[in-house]
Amino acid sequence: MFHGFKDYASPSVRVYFPSLDGSPHNAALLVKCERLPLVMFVHGDCGGDLFQQWISLPAQLARSGYVVAVAKIVPRPADGDPATTAPLRAVHDFMRNTWEFRERLMPRPSTGVMGRSWGGTLAAQLANEIPAAAFTSLSGAFGQTSNPFGLLSNIRVPSLFLWNKIDDRTSPIGADLDDLGAHAPIPPIKHAVIFKTGAHGDDMSNAPRCPSQSDLQSRAIPRCGLRDHVPDEIPAAGVRVHRP
Numbered sequence: 001m002f003h004g005f006k007d008y009a010s011p012s013v014r015v016y017f018p019s020l021d022g023s024p025h026n027a028a029l030l031v032k033c034e035r036l037p038l039v040m041f042v043h044g045d046c047g048g049d050l051f052q053q054w055i056s057l058p059a060q061l062a063r064s065g066y067v068v069a070v071a072k073i074v075p076r077p078a079d080g081d082p083a084t085t086a087p088l089r090a091v092h093d094f095m096r097n098t099w100e101f102r103e104r105l106m107p108r109p110s111t112g113v114m115g116r117s118w119g120g121t122l123a124a125q126l127a128n129e130i131p132a133a134a135f136t137s138l139s140g141a142f143g144q145t146s147n148p149f150g151l152l153s154n155i156r157v158p159s160l161f162l163w164n165k166i167d168d169r170t171s172p173i174g175a176d177l178d179d180l181g182a183h184a185p186i187p188p189i190k191h192a193v194i195f196k197t198g199a200h201g202d203d204m205s206n207a208p209r210c211p212s213q214s215d216l217q218s219r220a221i222p223r224c225g226l227r228d229h230v231p232d233e234i235p236a237a238g239v240r241v242h243r244p
Helices: 055-061 088-097 118-128 148-154
Strands: 004-010 013-019 037-043 067-071 111-115 133-137 159-164 189-194 216-220
Touching: 004 055, 013 055, 013 088, 037 055, 037 088, 037 118, 055 067, 055 111, 055 118, 111 118, 118 133, 133 148
Parallel strands: 037 067, 037 111, 111 133, 133 159, 159 189
Antiparallel strands: 004 013, 013 067, 189 216
């Protein structure tokens, strides 16, 4: 499976999608298959060219059978005000109601919401404002919001949180939910993947390095119905599953 993408001006969004064409430029959307789930991706305050920084992650998702809308917005922490996430809802509405291939999307609520840094906080707010099926935070900077516990407690879909133990701590990023003591407010089903090393920007396309498997800890907070199927420890991958 390959991928393609297309840029749109109003609203400003790049859409990645699965394709059988060998080059992503001018590639055709895969049509002779089942309908595709939508992923809304929200960036943080990265600086530089957003569409050049976020290539690998949405492309990999597209090659796995997702349509990924990478919205270009003014980055800021979430504040609970619906006006703050209005541009994101406009992108969602465009994908659902106007996009020329909208009939290829799975119906609502088959939408995943994913965000990084400040975008992780905006994605958490957005997941409570649109019909969504899942939420993922990539080093979401919840410690920089005015009410992180209120924001997290409003999440009503299965959620996954990723952060590192170096610069995602309370200062300066505020993405470490251990430091924030923010596990309890998050409704189930919820999981966390914690990198013992790495840096806040490692998930971007121009990252200097990516964490190795030996950097990784994985833990469910609490489990997601897999207690009888997932072993407690996977030594070869450096992963330990923590049970409630």
